[in-house]
Every structure is written in structure tokens, then in C-alpha cells.
Amino acid sequence: MIDKGYLLGERYRIIDTLGEGGMANVYLAEDIILQRKVAVKVLRLDLKKDPQTEARFQREALATSELSHPNIVSVLDVGNDQGLPYMVMEYVDGPDLKDYIRMNSPLSLHEIIHIMDQILSAVALAHKHNVIHRDLKPQNILMDKRGNVKIADFGIAVALNQSSVTQTNSIMGSVHYMSPEQTRGGLVTKQSDIYSLGIILYELITGHVPFNGDTPVAVALKHAQEPIPSIRKNSPSVPQALENVVLKATAKDPRDRYASAQEMKADLDTSLDFSRKDEPIFVPSHGANNDETIILPGFKPQIKEESSTVQEEKTNPKDEKTSKAGFWQNFKKHKWWYIFIGITAFLIVFIMIFALNGRSNNEQIHVPDVTNVAEGSAKQRIEEAGLVVGTVTRKHSDSIDAGKVIETKPSAGDALNRGSRVDIVVSSGAGMTKVPDVVNEEYEDALKKLQDLGFDVIRENQYSSRVPKNQIISQSIAAGVQVKPKQTTITLVVSQGRAPKPKSNMIKLRDLAGSTLEAAQDYAREHGLTLQINQEYSDTVKKDRIISMQPEAGTSVEKGSTITVSVSKGEKEQTEETNVTKTFTVNYEDNADSSDDDGATDQTTQDKEEKGNHVQIYIKDDDHSLGNIYRDLYIKRDMSFSIPFSLKDGDGQLRVVRDGKTILNEKVTK
Template sequence: MINKGYLLGDRYRIIDTLGEGGMANVYLAEDIILQRKVAVKILRLDLQKEPQTLARFQREALATSELSHPNIVMVLDVGTDHGLPYMVMEYVDGPDLKEYIRTNSPLNLGNIIKIMDQILSAMSLAHKHNVIHRDLKPQNILMDKHGNIKIADFGIAVALNQNSVTQTNSAIGSVHYMSPEQTRGGLVTKQSDIYSLGIIIYELITGNVPFNGDSAVSIALKHAQEPIPSIRKQDPNIPQPLENVVLKATAKDPRDRYNSAKEMKDDLDTSLEPGRANEPVFKPTHGNNDDETIILPNFKPSRVVEKTDAENRTQDKTNDYHKNRSSFTQALRKYKWWWLFVGFAAILIIGLMFFVLNNNKNSDIRIPDVTNLSEKKARNKLESVGLKVGKIKHRNSDSIDRGKVIETAPVAGSEIKRGRYIDLYISDGAGMVQVPDVTGDEYGIAVQKLEKLGFEVIRENQFSSSVPPDHVISQSVAADVEVKPEQTTITLVISKGKNPRSKHHMIKLPDLKDYSLKQAQEFAHKHGLTLQVSSAYSSKVKKGMIISMSPAAGTQVPRGSTISVNVSEGAKKERDLTAIKNFTVSYEDNDEDDSDNKRGNHVQIYIADDNHSIDNIYRDLYIKKDMNFSIPFELRDGPGQLKVVRDGQVILNEKVKND
């Protein structure tokens, strides 16, 4: 597994895990040069020294990179990172076709044709380049949010001129969608892909695959020997021409199938036309395949050995000899019907016992609730009732702690067969949340807004002549900054109204919009005011100048009041924040003053990044309780710096890197 944040090939920053497979793992990443999300497939660490796996990985990259089509996942880059091969592909933000069918079945026939047209168009191009996919199935077909199809996973695709395609005793792919000749390890052609496409249409129409079984062997045998179940018997409203497309594509003999994906697409596109309504049922002309044996890799069917005629004659003579010599045999012949009855009863009892035991073994199990358990505990709980853990998927959750289970798929309480796989969704903690602007709000409303998003709120009271009592004067984390609520505490400075003892110490505020941040800090220091600084991008106000202020210019405020200013960061650049530094400043009660007007520890924060100098105060405030901070840094030009001063003493001074 590759850790989140890792910079692959000095260009692709890993964001999350999208899937884990037998050959490779797929990650969501950010291309830091082109500023876009991509999917990165990385060969598993334990397989990088296996020549066959490495060749298959390289073959997928080669096969896909040669196919430029809007319905085929595009390969953007191929490379190695410290000897580990990787492949960068376009990121498709949406479900695979299997999940889409499960969620939306039954599908509209027009929508089915629209989906299949895109798939057939892509496969027509692949076949034109003599590339056979060999593993077409809904799980390898992705769909973006606009309904556009993207075929992926050419990991076992081969070119028609490669020797490996003609190897016998070798079947690769999903058995539910595999052609009869493919299960026998025979010659794989374009018609093998067309068979798989026929099964996909069947599933789009009915919501299910045509054949299921207890093992891969039994499913493969059905594909080779049994006719495709009639779609019209399940739903008489399905037009016969549409069923004929399925029947022709899935004919047992490849000669009865469509000659090309384009021919299949042309036939499908006219299947709903009224002129074809009375079309007869498709009948193959070459009959069923008469092969008696199906050979699949890693399948071990029972071996049946038949005796020769000579062996049978020898056995008959031996039996006659013993019959003539055995009184037991004579008794058996005398009471043969009674013995037949006993034998039949014994077989019936044994069969009944086998059925009961087998039924008990495969009985349904109710999926236990493993919400809020760690992955290990959830795994143990599921395995204790006879279930197995399948895929591990991660996502953010505002209610479930990091590393704990959010939910299972299928969901808890569902009944499922013993031995089936259960997917786990693991929490990555709360996602990034944009801090709302609550200045000017009534305290109760402001708290409700912030706590609903998961923030912890601290109240600090302060006199104000401009802000009504019990309303927010300022907030410790600026509005619109993105932080993690679970790691952030926001202090709200709340108005106590006018200070009756401050009538003769009122200060009229100038228009700070004409001030730089440094000039505003000097004014605040001269008049005993506290400056609360936030920042924002502006294409109109020069970097370092004040954009806005609160209270407004001309307002009279008492000494000790807090003035909030918003400082321009200049025009917004191509890239937003690249790092967020989370830290806590602890409160130290060193002041003997216990009055209501005690201000607490004086905290000053200095930062250095692409937009700030370490010589200027970034944030200036007083705290009366331990406080968490989340400071954003923009670090395109190297590391930054953070310095925190509490009551005149430096308590934190460190470099900040973009990890």
C-alpha cells in the first residue's frame, strides 16, 4: 500500500485508495503540474519481481495507450518510481456498470441501447487495432456522472498476432461472461469479446447474469451446454429483435455470432424499430458445440474412468464364479426385491442426511452490525459468524472516528449465504470544512452554526460600543478557511455592550482601507486596540493592503476593543492552499487579576509562506483557555515557517513543509 500524500514520480500526489486487486492497487491522485485528479494503477509490491505479472501490467499499458477513444479510459503516463511500475489514467468519477445495474434495474430499453452503443463503439476500435479485451464485464466498465461509458482494465488483453492467444489449457477472465471456447482454453477471437458483450446486454435487460452455480466449473459448463434463458419469457414486453441480438451474440459456435462489434451495433440500433416487430426467433445454423470436455485453469473436476469391454467380461466371469460358490449370493437372488428395497431406503436416508448437512452449511446468515468497530474487530466479528471480509474502502465521516467502520456492503441485518464476502467502509475522519462567517450573529445562532459543523466553540466577552450585546465581534479562525472540525476550536469574542467606564477613552476609527497591514498594526498598538487579522484573495486590492474592516470607519470604540481587518493576498493564483498546520497553544494562568476584565494570555502568530513574511503579525489575540489553530500555508517556493509568541515568549518556532 502507498501512503496518502506520497508524491509518485515527483508529480502525482496520492489522495486516496480507489481499489485493491490481485495484480495492482488503484489510487486517486492529484497531478500537481496540470492540477487535475487522475487514477494511478501501481503494481503490488509483492509482485514486482514476478515476470508474468510485470509483463501483464506492461501489456495493459501498451494495449490501452494505443487506443484513443472517448469510451476507453485514457492512459496519460507510464513510469516507475524507485523500481515500482505505475500507470496514470484519467479519473472517472462514477460507478461501474455492475453497480449502476444493481441500483437502477430495470433499465429503460433506450438507455440500454445508449450504453451498449458506447461500449460497442469502443470495442469496434479495439478490434480494428486487433486488440481483444478477453475480460469484458460490467465491473470493468465505468460510468461518469454524465452517463458516459469508459472501458477499463485491458490487463489481460492481447493482440491477435501474439502467440499467447492460441495457447490451450489457459482460460482467463470472469467465468460469468466467458465464451465457451475461452473456457476450454481454445482460440480466442473477436467473437469471444462479442459473446461477453451479449451477456452484458442480457444483464442490462434482466438485471441478472444468465447462469449461476456453486462453482466456476458448473457456470462454465452451463455456458457451453445450456441455451441462454429466454428474456421474453421473463418479460414479454421485450421486443423479439432485441432478444435476437442477445441470442446471436451468445451463440455457442463463434461462426453464428456477429462478425464484428460494428455489425452488432448496427443490428442493436434498429432492434426497437416497428418494422422488425414480427421478426422470428434467432436460430443458430451451426448447432451446439459437441466438445465433451471443458478445460479450465485451476479447475479440478472429478475424473471418471470407464472400464474396457475386456475388463467387464473378466469381471462378469469372476462374479459368476462367486455366485455359484456363495450361499449369500443365492439368498440375495432369492430375495432380490427385498434387498433392492433396503438398498433404496439406505440411499434415500444418506441423501437426506447430505441435504440437511449441506443446507445447514449454506444456510443464510444475518450480517452483524460492526459500525464503530476497528477494522480488526470488525473482521473478527464477521469471520466468527462464517463470513469473509472483501474490499476495504475509505471515505470521510463526520460522525465516525478515523479507523472505525462506517458501514458494510451489504448492510447490517441483511441475510446472506455463509462464506460470502462483506465489504467494509472505513472512516478517514471528518473531511475539510469551510469555516462560516458568524461575525455580527447573535451568540446562540453562531454557536449552533459552528457546532453543527463539528467545531468546538469557546466564548470570550469584551466591551464594544459598535456591536450589540451578546453578538459576535470577531472569530479566531477566519471565514472561508478550510479546516478539519475535529481538530479545530473557534473562539468567539462576544460583545458585552458599551463600557460605562470608558466614555472618556473613546477612539474614532479611521478608514483602514488606505492602510497596509503594518500601518494598521501600528495604529492598533498606539491606541491600545487588538487587531484580528484574516486574509483573502483580491484582484482589485494590492497585496498587503486592507480590504475591509469591522467596525466600520468612523465608529468610536473604547480602548481595548478588537478591530477585525481583512488583508489582501493579491490576485488568486493557479493553486490554492497546499498545507495546513494544526497546533495548540496552551493557556497559562500567570496573572493574579481575577476580575471580569482579565484578558488572559497574549498570543501573536507569525507565518512565512509564498504570501506572508515572518516579520509581520499574522494573528493577534488573547486566550483564556487552551486553543487549537489551523493555519493555511501556500508553499510552492519551498518550506514555510511558523512562530508563536505567548506573553512575549516564543513557544513555537518551526519549519512547515508541504507533506
């Protein structure tokens, strides 16, 4: 266990424990750089030196990082702290689907289909990337507070092109949701995931799993041998078409199941249609799969079987009409006849392989180029070329994404004998770099220093009576903090020298139409105006240029007045935007003139002078409520803000309060 307060990877401060598993522990942590909560999965200390567990942990990170989908938990970072691997994921604040069903069952049919549609959409993407989850169950499906689904735990997921797909005589995953072929230790395919999805749909409808038992093997045998219990027998209101989706997804023979998650989703989405109200019950065309049930490790079922000898005695004819047939029948009656046949077949195959290898030993093969290819795909290409994957090492790379190949040893194009080893070097992502201190340096020198390290730099100008012109006043990320340069942008606040004194309190507005947004912000800052920005589409005005302004150009206004400008978002695309960024400037008000009648400085005014203006920002969108403070800070200079709004479900609202007084309150639309 990791203690609360520990700074993992010098970036993630542990807040609390979220869960403990057989392979890893999951913690709630705070990203001290981006100031957001994250979930951190850390390999258990006692499994630190277990190569199989560490490989499974790395496989989960690789499998999930390659899948970008709103219904799959995102992997944000992968790292190593003092030899202990960890994985940083988005934090989902809500119950898992198992608890959600327990708390809310029975669910409405429309809600069930909405939940399943999200799960099926995520699984369809994973299958598109040839990744099989193998452990789909409600405990691995999280629900946020808005009812959105997030699939997690790809710890035993495998790619279809990896040799570890078939694990004979082994069991992985949860037996209550496991397909019959998994219980037999057979080949795991996409249809195995679809079977698990059918069981999840059954549980969403009924509130419980179809099969239970005193032991795992009892449950496994029911999956392999017993039909799925009827849903409509206890719930006649469930349409037959919906039950048919469950029956088809959970067919014993994979050939009777849906060919893909997309096909299952399409069938599910129409299951409540009136046109399907008289649909007959689904009957599989292949029947039950009667393959031998392999005993899984740790399972000790008591199964009474007739011996093959007895079966042969029942079926073989008693009369032997010819000497040749008589010999064969007597041979088959022997208790070990199938072993003799197996040994003979093995010797034939061995001789053929030996002969083929003997012909191809001297064949020269060129090492394939797998640079910037995902590790699993790279291994497949090397093996398909007739070579063997050797040592896999990992190192940081600023140009190659994590999980992809940097280089091979020998290099791509080199000629090797068939069966030779090829080592691969895989990227573990960009390395960490300490942010240098550039405060009080000349801007050009600071810019070159940061860009040479790989940082993106944004310049922000500000008047200052203390810092000489063109020198750095402050930097957005403190010196000494370790970050990944390729993923980090640093804002430098640059001095423009002393601010010019205004000639009067009245300002005659110039025409800002056609100006850039940056020019309008500079104009507002220079004249002590508050700029309120509205964004809208325009077919005539270029993106990020001013369409119109209120009050109109030529109007005389007092210093501190609010000017509203409409900024072009360019031509409207056919797809509707759901994310809107609102940009505005809050001016700093000097409180030095505030005093009591007797000339003594008020204590509250002194506090304001020390801290600056107290600014509180409230927003309302799909993710935030106007009743909660979005940002709470003190400013001692004019500051610009860019606030992102998620407006998929309607309009938003922005309210800005400075020292207890509302200075901006407006509706935000798409």
C-alpha cells in the first residue's frame, strides 16, 4: 500500500485508496501540474518482480492507450516510480454497473438499451483494433454521475494477432460472464466478448445473472450445458425481440452469435419496434457445442463418464466379415488404440516440419521495418517474416509515442538467417524535464531556451512599473517542476514597461470591426476597458476577427466600461459544435484611493491592496452548475481568461464577480 500524501512519479499526490485487486491497487490522486483528480493504478509491491504479472500490467496500459473512445476509460500517462510500474487514468466519479443495477433495478427498457448501446459502441471500437477484452462484466463498467458508461480493466485483454489468445487449460475472467469456449480453455474470439455482453444484457433486464452455483465449476458447467433461463417467463412485458437479442448473443455455438458488436447493437436498437412485436423465439441453427469440456486449473468437478471402451463395445458390430475388418475392429477395441494413432500422426508431422526446416535454414530474410508501429503489430510482422522476437527494451522518446517501436537490432533491411533473433526497442513516452527559471530574462533569450528544450511558448504582454520592458515578469509553470516538454505549453508574461497615463476618463471608441481579437484585447487593455466577447459564425468575416461592436465606433465611454464584440468563428460546418470557448478580460482596479473620512486607511482596503482584486467566475454548462464557483482567485493585473463550455444539452451562462460586484453576466450559446 502507498501512504496518503506520497508524490508518485513526482507529479501525482495520493489522496485515497479506491480499490485493491489481485494484480494492482487503484488510488485517487491529484495531478499537481494540471490540478485535476486522476485514478492511478499501481502494480502491487509483492508482484513487482513477477514477469507474468508485469507483462499483463503493461499489456493493459498498451491495449487501453490505443483505444480512444468516450465510453472507454482513458489512459493519461504511464510511468515507473522507483521500479514500480503505474498507470494514470481518468477518474470516473460514480458506481460500477453492478452496484448501479443493485441500487436501481428494475431498469426501464429504454434505459437498458441506452446503457448497452454505449457498451457495444466501445466494444466495437476495441474489436476494430483487434483487441478482445475477455473480462467484460458489470464490475469492469463504470457509471459517472450523468449516466455515461466507461469500460475499464483491459488487464487480460489480448490482441487477435498475439499468440496468447489461446490459453488451453487456463481460465481468466469472471465465470458468471464467461463464454462456453472459455470454460473449455478453447480459442477466445470476438464472439466470446459478445457472449459476455449477452449475459450483461440479461442482468440489466432481470437484475441478476442467469447461472449461479456453489462453486465456480458448477457455474461454468451450466454455461456450457444448460440453456439460458427464459426472461419472459417471469417478465412477460419484455418483448420477445429483446429476449431474442439475449438468446442470440449467448448461443452456445459461437457461429450462432452476432458476427460483430455493431450487428448486436443494430438488432438491439430495433427490439422495441412495433413491427417486431410478433417475432418468434430465436432458435440457434447449430445447437449446443458438444466439444469436450476441459477441466480448468483449480476446478475439481465430479463428472461421471462412460469409458471409451464401453462406448466402442456398444457401437462396434459383433460379426467380423473379413480378416482385414476383423483386425481393425479388434484394434479399435483395444483400450489405447487412439494413443497409437496420435503417436503415428505426431511422427508424420514432425518429419514434415524437420524436412521443411532443413530446406529453409539457409534462406536469407531481411528485417522488416517496424519503426513507429505498435509493439504487438511489430512482433507479428517480425514473426511472419520468419524471424524470432528477442529482447524487448524500453526507453524514452520525444518523437515516438509510448508503446510503439523506436528501432530494431539488427536494423531494418539487414539480412539474417531464418529463425534469427531480432531485438526491439519500444518507446515509454517522452522523458521528464525540469522547467528552467526565466523570470527577469530577456524574452528572446527565454524563448530560445524553452524552445530548445521542446516547450511550446505563448507570449502575454503586460505593463509593469517594476520590470524593464521586454523582460519576463512571470512564467505559467514554476521553475523546477518536471514535465514532458512535447506535451507542455508555457505562458510567459512579458513587460511592456510603464503604462501610459490616460489623458482623460472619457474614451472615444475606435472602430474595431475587421480587427483581430488580439488587437481588440490590446486596445481594451490599453484604455482600461472590459472586453466582453461573443462568438458566432460568419460567411463574410474571417475566423478570429471582429464582426461588430457595442457601443458603436465613435461613442464616448468612461474608462472601465464594458465593450461587447462579436468574433467570427468562420463558416459554420455541417456538424453542430458542442464545445464553445469564451474569452474575456478582467481589469484590475487599484484600491489605493479608498480611505476613511479621517484619512486613515481602512483595514479591508489594506487587505485588498496586498492580495489584489478578488475575482470569482461562475459557469453553467453540461458539466458545471452556476451555483458552484468555477474559479476563485486574486489578481493584481489585468487578466484574460478562456473558459471552455460543453453545450451539448443546451445553452450556458457566464457570471464574473470582482470584489463582490458582478461585472459580467451573459448567456453562452453554441
